[in-house]
Amino acid sequence: MMPLQHHRLRDFVGSLASLLDSHPSEETILHQGRQLLGELIRHDDWLGPEFAQPDPQRYQQYLLHADAQQRFSVVSFVWGPDQRTPIHDHHVWGLIGMLRGSEISQGYRREAHGLTPDGKPVRLEPGRVEAVSPAAGDIHRVSNGQDGVSISIHVYGGNIGAVKRAVYQTDGSEKTFISGYNNAFLPNIWDLSHD
Numbered sequence: 001m002m003p004l005q006h007h008r009l010r011d012f013v014g015s016l017a018s019l020l021d022s023h024p025s026e027e028t029i030l031h032q033g034r035q036l037l038g039e040l041i042r043h044d045d046w047l048g049p050e051f052a053q054p055d056p057q058r059y060q061q062y063l064l065h066a067d068a069q070q071r072f073s074v075v076s077f078v079w080g081p082d083q084r085t086p087i088h089d090h091h092v093w094g095l096i097g098m099l100r101g102s103e104i105s106q107g108y109r110r111e112a113h114g115l116t117p118d119g120k121p122v123r124l125e126p127g128r129v130e131a132v133s134p135a136a137g138d139i140h141r142v143s144n145g146q147d148g149v150s151i152s153i154h155v156y157g158g159n160i161g162a163v164k165r166a167v168y169q170t171d172g173s174e175k176t177f178i179s180g181y182n183n184a185f186l187p188n189i190w191d192l193s194h195d
Contacts, residue, residue: 006189007047011063012036013074013189016155020071026093026157030131033095033155038129041097041153047076048187052100054080054149055182062074063181065189066159074158077101077142079150084143086113086167088177092157094132096142098124101150105130108139114137114172124152139168 015036019029040046050064055078065074079101087108096105102125102127107118118137123145124130132138154160161181166174 001178002045004048005043005046006187006191008040008043009064009074009187010189012040012058013067016072017024017067026133027137029157030095030110030133035094037097037155038127041099041129042128044099047099047151047153049181050150050184051076051187052078052151054078054083056079056080057128059083059085059144060181060182061161063161063183064153066161067154070162071157072161073161075125075150075154075156075160077154079144079152081144081147084090087139087141087170088167089134089139089165090132090156090160091134091163091186092160094138095129095155096124096127096132097153097155098126099151099153100126101148102126102145103142103150103152104145105140105142107137108141108168109137109180110139110172115168115170123151152184 019032062076103154104121104123106121108115109118161179166176168174
């Protein structure tokens, strides 16, 4: 078995931190961040198996990296068959990159009578990167798009496991939540002894 290529995630984290150091607009973050995340998910040799484990009850959200300044976080989402999120928002910009399997994302918009689907569902296949943003619409529901396990890599403009967000009913009523993470430990992408 080939050793995991931790340098890919380490390089991504470093490149995104450098981008954010220049204090770019959100539009620039999403554009350039999409390219950086696309390069990361182009390879499927860096995610440890402990961060790719599904749970039979619900999708899993594993923290892979949290920026020390809380500017961004990188998370692997692992979906078992038929698993999906509730309708929810993010309150920060986000990028979703498909690593394995497929997912379906249905956007929603607020209207006077509640929430309405916003366009057709989007199917994410390996290599595809999508963006969410409060400025452009960040209310959606995501579901596993296949019978097997699906894994996506999410990057958010904050420590998403600590951000106060909301889940929604279709009538528009909402309930706040803080997601947290499912990790028992964090990956050590900074160990250079095997590189």
